[in-house]
Amino acid sequence: DAKTTQPPSMDCAEGRAANLPCNHSTISGNEYVYWYRQIHSQGPQYIIHGLKNNETNEMASLIITEDRKSSTLILPHATLRDTAVYYCIVRVIQKVTFGTGTKLQVIP
């Protein structure tokens, strides 16, 4: 499985866009990039996924570089409720591993 690298922590001002980077330089051609988040001690929550093209849904946007070696999750208008740990994962089979993620702190 491709491994991912994320910064351990980031801060973002409330109302501003939060841009969370992820490096996945060993990703294979058929592996998807997925983003989840975990608020406090709750179970992880799915956010978005993509293969090659940029994706957008009601929660976030996902920008994947053309070489697919990195991606960025964008929360367009961060709120205090977006404070969480964000996980970037790649998978092609079931044996996926979540890393330690990025702890995003949204500041009032």
Added chain:
Amino acid sequence: DAGITQSPRHKVTETGTPVTLRCHQTENHRYMYWYRQDPGHGLRLIHYSYGVKDTDKGEVSDGYSVSRSKTEDFLLTLESATSSQTSVYFCAISESAGEGYEQFFGPGTRLTVL
């Protein structure tokens, strides 16, 4: 929220005792997973199931066994609990392993082994 429940939600047990955690879903999803979460390690896959009686190992399967006799239930058993198995355990489900699937997670079980 996806219909996933875990029981018990909290458990304290002693080293050497057997422990069984239960995951129950009402979504009729084919795939079910057990993860553990420890500080500094993120979530790690223990076992998963791709159908009734069909299971496979994950990254950290040693010391754990699983069973799935019905679509809706996935059991995780620690035959002889050790202190290193103190963790938060999450169950997850997904409809498919194909492209674009997503996993829905349960609320977690906090297990303490003394």
